[in-house]
Amino acid sequence: MASASLFAQDSPRAFINNIILKADTFARGRAVEKIYLQTDKPKYEAGDTLWFKGYLLEEPDLRAVTKSGVLYVELANDSNRVIKRLMLPLFEGLAFGNIALDKREVLQGGYFLRAYTNWMRNFDESYIFKKHFYIGNAVNNAWLINYKALAKKSIDKEKVQLNLRVTKFDTFPVGVREMQLRLTDGKRTLLKNNVNTDLDGNIDANFDLPEKANAANLSLIMQDLRKGEDNRRLVMPLILNRPDHIDVQFMPEGGELVAGLPAQVAFKAINEDGFGVNISGKVYNNNQQEVAAFTGAHKGMGVFNLQPQPGEVYTAKIKLPDGSFKTFPLPAVKNSGITLEINNPLNADSIAVMLNATPDIIAAGNVYYLLAQVRGLVAYGASLHFKNGGVIMRVSKKLFPGGILRFLLIGTDKKLLNERKVFIEHHDNLNISIKTNKPVYAQRDSIAVDIEVKTADGTPVQGSFSMAVTDNAQVKTDSLTHSNIRSYMLLTSDLKGAIEEPGYYDAAEKDAAKWQHLDYLLLTQGWVGYDWKDMWLPLPPAKYKAEKQFLVTGRVTNMFNKPVANSGVTLYSKKPLIVTDTVTNKQGEFMFKDIFPGDTAVFFVQARNKKGKSFNVGIEMDEFKPPVFAAVNDRTIPWFLNIDTSNMIKVKKQVSLKDAMAKITGGNILKEVVIKDKRIIKDSKNLNGPGEADLIIDEEMLQKTGRTSLGDLITKNVKGFNSFTDKTGFTYYRLNTMVLHLIIDGMDVDFFKPEGISPYQYFREFFDYCDAEEIKGIEVMKMPRNTSSYTRRYVQNPMAKPDENAFIEITTRSGHGPFVKKTVGTYVFRPMSFSLPLTFYTPKYKPGSAPDMTDIRSTIYWGPHIITDKSGKARVSFYAADNPGHYDYVVEGTDLEGSFGVKRGSITVKKSNLNQ
Numbered sequence: 001m002a003s004a005s006l007f008a009q010d011s012p013r014a015f016i017n018n019i020i021l022k023a024d025t026f027a028r029g030r031a032v033e034k035i036y037l038q039t040d041k042p043k044y045e046a047g048d049t050l051w052f053k054g055y056l057l058e059e060p061d062l063r064a065v066t067k068s069g070v071l072y073v074e075l076a077n078d079s080n081r082v083i084k085r086l087m088l089p090l091f092e093g094l095a096f097g098n099i100a101l102d103k104r105e106v107l108q109g110g111y112f113l114r115a116y117t118n119w120m121r122n123f124d125e126s127y128i129f130k131k132h133f134y135i136g137n138a139v140n141n142a143w144l145i146n147y148k149a150l151a152k153k154s155i156d157k158e159k160v161q162l163n164l165r166v167t168k169f170d171t172f173p174v175g176v177r178e179m180q181l182r183l184t185d186g187k188r189t190l191l192k193n194n195v196n197t198d199l200d201g202n203i204d205a206n207f208d209l210p211e212k213a214n215a216a217n218l219s220l221i222m223q224d225l226r227k228g229e230d231n232r233r234l235v236m237p238l239i240l241n242r243p244d245h246i247d248v249q250f251m252p253e254g255g256e257l258v259a260g261l262p263a264q265v266a267f268k269a270i271n272e273d274g275f276g277v278n279i280s281g282k283v284y285n286n287n288q289q290e291v292a293a294f295t296g297a298h299k300g301m302g303v304f305n306l307q308p309q310p311g312e313v314y315t316a317k318i319k320l321p322d323g324s325f326k327t328f329p330l331p332a333v334k335n336s337g338i339t340l341e342i343n344n345p346l347n348a349d350s351i352a353v354m355l356n357a358t359p360d361i362i363a364a365g366n367v368y369y370l371l372a373q374v375r376g377l378v379a380y381g382a383s384l385h386f387k388n389g390g391v392i393m394r395v396s397k398k399l400f401p402g403g404i405l406r407f408l409l410i411g412t413d414k415k416l417l418n419e420r421k422v423f424i425e426h427h428d429n430l431n432i433s434i435k436t437n438k439p440v441y442a443q444r445d446s447i448a449v450d451i452e453v454k455t456a457d458g459t460p461v462q463g464s465f466s467m468a469v470t471d472n473a474q475v476k477t478d479s480l481t482h483s484n485i486r487s488y489m490l491l492t493s494d495l496k497g498a499i500e501e502p503g504y505y506d507a508a509e510k511d512a513a514k515w516q517h518l519d520y521l522l523l524t525q526g527w528v529g530y531d532w533k534d535m536w537l538p539l540p541p542a543k544y545k546a547e548k549q550f551l552v553t554g555r556v557t558n559m560f561n562k563p564v565a566n567s568g569v570t571l572y573s574k575k576p577l578i579v580t581d582t583v584t585n586k587q588g589e590f591m592f593k594d595i596f597p598g599d600t601a602v603f604f605v606q607a608r609n610k611k612g613k614s615f616n617v618g619i620e621m622d623e624f625k626p627p628v629f630a631a632v633n634d635r636t637i638p639w640f641l642n643i644d645t646s647n648m649i650k651v652k653k654q655v656s657l658k659d660a661m662a663k664i665t666g667g668n669i670l671k672e673v674v675i676k677d678k679r680i681i682k683d684s685k686n687l688n689g690p691g692e693a694d695l696i697i698d699e700e701m702l703q704k705t706g707r708t709s710l711g712d713l714i715t716k717n718v719k720g721f722n723s724f725t726d727k728t729g730f731t732y733y734r735l736n737t738m739v740l741h742l743i744i745d746g747m748d749v750d751f752f753k754p755e756g757i758s759p760y761q762y763f764r765e766f767f768d769y770c771d772a773e774e775i776k777g778i779e780v781m782k783m784p785r786n787t788s789s790y791t792r793r794y795v796q797n798p799m800a801k802p803d804e805n806a807f808i809e810i811t812t813r814s815g816h817g818p819f820v821k822k823t824v825g826t827y828v829f830r831p832m833s834f835s836l837p838l839t840f841y842t843p844k845y846k847p848g849s850a851p852d853m854t855d856i857r858s859t860i861y862w863g864p865h866i867i868t869d870k871s872g873k874a875r876v877s878f879y880a881a882d883n884p885g886h887y888d889y890v891v892e893g894t895d896l897e898g899s900f901g902v903k904r905g906s907i908t909v910k911k912s913n914l915n916q
Helices: 010-029 359-364 485-490 502-510 512-524 532-536 645-665 699-705 710-717 759-769 784-794
Strands: 033-039 049-058 070-077 082-089 094-100 109-116 129-136 143-153 158-168 178-185 188-196 202-209 218-224 233-237 247-252 263-270 280-284 290-295 301-306 315-319 325-329 338-343 350-357 368-374 377-384 391-396 403-411 416-424 431-436 446-454 464-471 552-558 568-573 578-583 589-592 603-608 617-621 695-697 721-725 731-735 738-744 775-781 805-812 826-829 859-867 873-879 885-894 900-910
Touching (some): 010 377, 010 532, 033 109, 033 129, 033 485, 049 070, 049 109, 049 885, 143 233, 178 202, 188 202, 247 315, 247 512, 290 301, 338 416, 350 359, 377 391, 464 873, 485 885, 502 512, 552 603, 603 617
Antiparallel strands (some): 070 082, 070 109, 178 188, 218 233, 350 391, 431 446, 552 617, 568 578, 568 603
């Protein structure tokens, strides 16, 4: 990181040095981690596997993180519900993983891939990595939907005219079919109506839009009401994009409009769908005189010049497509102030900084300070005053690393007066070259790829890289839609809000127009980093600690909830076999290190008091509490909605490949085997296997019950559930005449029952404590075929018969077993297990192997762990599939010391001469 350049006398120099020291201490004390995930594809189908590699780097140098050793990755749907959560070990800031997109769990729709460390939770949520994509299921019996929606205002209502056309995959109309249409706004159903398609598959639906409807979150649900078509249900966003709902924001460069000082004003226009829309308009003063005109240049962004005058109030008027106009106010004009203007030419070696002040500020003769901050550190500082009017300064770009540079103007009171972001480009990307051993390959041919990485000056680079190769006929790898590792680390991760087509700015260093558009982006997009005023406050303690490794931690307390020091604590585990112990500190805290939680890890923790007994001591474990992130309204258009020609060609290719494979194999191997009337509880520990129970209450049924207790759930849904008092006066629960056992997440609650409490009262605590929202599913075992395995496992009496005992298996959302958090002297701890990546499978073919269309991989190769040697070289190899055409590849990576490289290209595979 470059040191500050000082153009000041001793006192200003000391002032700036103090700021540099303070900023450095603050930035390093709260060093931000950034995680980027490269995935094998931009979109997926249900039944696919999502492969990814994570790169965790730390500011300010963007080197590999050593502070955090645990990474969390989540798959969440558009309703912000987490479908899957993984915990992965990090090695030198790198992690590899995969997520199976099970058709039963991952339905067609939009999803977010999120990644974070525990340390990252201390900072702005914008730092959390998020990638939005669509999971579809293209089959030859799918329907295609085309719609047009037009909203018109009446006197007191807004009417929507909706014209839909429903066709089959072969474009034949779905005619004379009864449908149910539902309009929803988040979780609310606004309208519901049964309609019929005409002979051409058309539906005309006109309705009044409710006044309080959130148009940015409207969805249309279409369901086929024909008998036997219960599962034909299509969900699509209803995007109105009403012209009069366009929003325009105006942002003066440097922060404010100041009377008498020339200003450059940036603007950004956004449609109802959240995307930029190019507009044009004019600016008027109090007397409705035109003083400026503007036109959008890129994604609704642009700039115009304005000379604000004292006492004026400026408004902008834009013309809408229907000929009407909409007016927006510009920021208020300040009578006194300073303006900051930056000129950052693409190929220049310096940045021009221009500052102007009003006469009162010039007359005061005060000293001001221009600072340049990058990734938290102040890398440049200079003092200035306005005795002779405006100030022009040139700052060398060599002082700063590549990425976003933040210019700040402050006064001697350390208050921030002006701010401006620019991008520093040194043309120092890692150069990745790709060479293949053949110019063209045949089907099932062996493909060898040589990778060589060098710096811009030709020095070989040792680093870590990942490579994805996909079939161009099935996968559209749009470089504009998503960031790559370089643009994410240097640009998008430091900006707030969604950035439309971030990949567009990748070539900005070679294109003057894109460079200008990048500057518009920085003028209109917020900065993620901390506020300047925060730096002068005491550095608060971190709420979330960095996890160097997986730890088992907790506290031992006595019956008065006071910590027990020097208490012996023992940890047992059967798989893997672990027996280890430790002693609590003065605060009663204990810690177990160097433990690797494998699949379905279960740890039994036992504490003892000073007398060596587990009486009157309790254990409180530190359980991982996953964060709840804010929902992001990033609505992806489903593949079947208003599909264009190029996408339709790809979808038809996918379907034709599946059909061709089905003819060869005698059936579609991707087709899901559906067992009717059998409900499956995800993550259930059912000893009989998935769906093997006499009664199953699944998540769908539980969601309809609302908030109710476990006891009420069982009472209403399980026939024969009752209580019984025996001759000795003991009361307990039964199922008909069978003794009832309660199993929670594979653990018998009787194991935890304290002495002296009746079975009835003990079970009652569980039945009253838990509600439906905490449960994934309930499975009842009462017939011998389903109870025998449970009887052998949980009933201690060897003479017990299967028809004497019944079992209720409860699967909770946490998966942590019984809900009693504090048990006398013992604790069964079920943490998340580390998800170890599988090896991407690619078949190996013998020379001359004849293609038969049974290998139609869309991801041809995924290599997450490519390490270049001292000469900057690495080699990978894989085999071509049966589908000829072009394979697109993307190679991304870093030297783990702050430099990044990205390489895109294609490999040609032609049809084999061998007989098919």
